Amino acid sequence: MMKNTVFAALGLLLIVSCNKDDDGPSIQPPRDRGEVQLESEANIRAYLQTHTYNYEEFETPAADFDYEIVFDTIAGSNATKTPLIDHPNLIATQYEFQDVNYTLYVLVAKEGAGAQPSFADSTYVNYQGNIVGDSKFDGTTTPIWFNLPETIFGYGNGLKELKAGTQISLNEDGTFNYGTDYGVGAVFIPSGLGYFSTARTLIPAYSDLVFRFKLYGVNQADQDNDGVPNAEEDINKNSYLYDVADDTDGDGIANFEDIDDDGDGILTRDEIDFNENGNAIRPFRDSNSDGTPDYLDPDN
CATH class of the missing domain: 3.10.50.40 (Chitinase A; domain 3)
Structure with a gap:
C-alpha cells in the first residue's frame, strides 16, 4: 500500500x-x-x-x-x-x-x-x-x-x-x-x-x-488530534503536507503530525479555543495580535 x-x-x-x-x-x-x-x-x-x-x-x-x-x-x-x-x-x-x-x-x-x-x-x-x-x-x-x-x-x-x-x-x-x-x-x-x-x-x-x-x-482528518484539521496545516497552500514550510518549528515533524506545531512547549490544543461542540473556533487565537495565531507563534 x-x-x-x-x-x-x-x-x-x-x-x-x-x-x-x-x-x-x-x-x-x-x-x-x-x-x-x-x-x-x-x-x-x-x-x-x-x-x-x-x-x-x-x-x-x-x-x-x-x-x-x-x-x-x-x-x-x-x-x-x-x-x-x-x-x-x-x-x-x-x-x-x-x-x-x-x-x-x-x-x-x-x-x-x-x-x-x-x-x-x-x-x-x-x-x-x-x-x-x-x-x-x-x-x-x-x-x-x-x-x-x-x-x-x-x-x-x-x-x-x-x-x-x-x-x-x-x-x-x-x-x-x-x-x-x-x-x-x-x-x-x-x-x-x-x-x-x-x-x-x-x-x-x-x-x-x-x-x-x-x-x-x-x-475530515486531524491526524495529530490537535484541533486543526489536516488540510489547514498546509501552511503554504500547495496541497502537500510535507514541505519545509509545513513544519513550523523545524523539528522534522510536519505540522499535521506534530502536537506542538510551534515548538514552544505548549500543546497546539492548548493554544486554540473550542466551542461547546468541541470544534476549533476561527479565527484562531492571536494573543499578541501580530497576525500569527498562537499555535504557530512561539513568541505569543
Missing part, C-alpha cells in the same frame, strides 16, 4: 542498477524531474487523445449498471466517440511540486451527492490502479479507508474532485449497500506526482499511473 515514507523518498532515493562493466551494482541518481515531466505529459496526453470511456452508460444508467469506468481505444465501434482529452468531464489542474509544474487530469464520471474531501482527509473507497496504457498493479474488491496524506500526491489531489455517497446502509447479512449516489472517477498521474524514481512491486520507476475509484465516505 502507499505509505507516507514514499513522500520523503520522492526525488531523494537512488536507484540501484546492474552495470555490465563492473563486478557490483552502480548507483544511478534520479533523472531530472523537468525532463521526466515532459515525457509523462506526452504519454498521458497521447492516451487521453486515443481513448474514450463508457460515458453513455453513466449518462443513462441501466438498473443493473455497476458504475465501473471502462476505458477503450477510439477505433471500430468507438470511432465516433469523444476522446477523453475532449470530454467535458475531464478536469486538468496545474500543480507545482518540487519546483516542477505538473498537470493532473481527473475524470469525474459521476460527481456524487455527499461530502467532498480535501486532499488531506480520510476517504472510504474502492479503487484500481494501472500503469497508463498497461497492466493493473493494485486494487480492492471491498472498500477500505484511506488516509490521503499517506498516499501519493496525485491520488489525494485527484480524489478531492469527487463527492461521497449518502445512501450507505447495513444489510441483514452484515454487508453494506452503498446506494448509487457515490462519486466515480479516475485520475491520471504523471510519475513526478506518483512514485517517480522509486520502483515498487509491479510498478517500474518513472511510471505514469491511472487510478479509478468509487468514493463512498469521507471523514
